[in-house]
Amino acid sequence: MSQNPVSRKPRRPPPAEPAPADDGPLLDLERYVPAFITFIANKLSNSATVFYQRNFGVNVTEWRIMSLLAIEPGIPASRICSVIGFDKGPVSRNLSVLQKRGLVAIRTAPDDGRTHAISLTPRGRAIHDKVIIAALERERRLLSCLKKDEREVLIDLLRRLHENLGAVTGQGST
Numbered sequence: 180m181s182q183n184p185v186s187r188k189p190r191r192p193p194p195a196e197p198a199p200a201d202d203g204p205l206l207d208l209e210r211y212v213p214a215f216i217t218f219i220a221n222k223l224s225n226s227a228t229v230f231y232q233r234n235f236g237v238n239v240t241e242w243r244i245m246s247l248l249a250i251e252p253g254i255p256a257s258r259i260c261s262v263i264g265f266d267k268g269p270v271s272r273n274l275s276v277l278q279k280r281g282l283v284a285i286r287t288a289p290d291d292g293r294t295h296a297i298s299l300t301p302r303g304r305a306i307h308d309k310v311i312i313a314a315l316e317r318e319r320r321l322l323s324c325l326k327k328d329e330r331e332v333l334i335d336l337l338r339r340l341h342e343n344l345g346a347v348t349g350q351g352s353t
Contacts, residue, residue, distance in 0.1 A: 216340075227317065235310050237282075240265070240273050242314070245299060245307045248283065253296040255288065282306060 208214050227239040237245065243263050251258065260270050274297060277283040282303030288296040299307060322330050344350070 223317075223321070227314075230313065230317070231310060234313065235306055237306065237310065240269065241277055241282075242310055244270065244273055244277065245282065245303060246311065246314070248297060248299045249304065249307050249311075252298045253288075255294040256297060257294070259297070277303065 206214065224239050227242070231237050231239060231242050235242075244259055247259055247262055248254065256267065256270055256274060259265075259274075260267055263270075274283060274285065278285050281300055283297055284300050285295050285297050288294045322333075325333065
């Protein structure tokens with residue numbers, strides 16, 4: 180007969196010593212553009228979600244979808260994914276929530292029965308029209324540290340970076 184071995188916790192190796200900072204290349208976060216863009220986008224998105232949810236009952240992803248539908252009524256979900264840069268899953272889930280709340284209408288596209296035409300409902304448009312005022316005010320406050328000509332240069336530079344995304348993503352931009 181075999182005896183049951185005594186249960187013991189496996190020994191963990193001691194924690195690794197952190198590598199000294201001079202053991203390889205490091206990012207300069209004061210100059211690395213992708214980090215700046217990411218940090219700004221994350222902080223803007225997080226604060227927008229809190230603000231829009233509290234004041235208008237929509238999160239920032241829902242707002243992005245709604246703002247695009249106001250610009251391009253009747254577009255398919257694939258166009259929404261392409262413009263805002265999200266995968267199909269999150270866009271589909273957000274559209275479903277917006278539809279259940281009566282903010283968007285999803286219908287079979289008249290010109291192609293395989294796709295859907297998505298539009299804001301009158302209720303969705305009313306919420307859009309309230310949120311856009313706050314969104315533009317948030318943008319104004321963000322850019323208030325720049326002179327008018329600097330804002331125009333920034334917008335031009337951001338547009339050019341957006342158009343050049345294919346250089347790193349392997350995909351064309353919208």
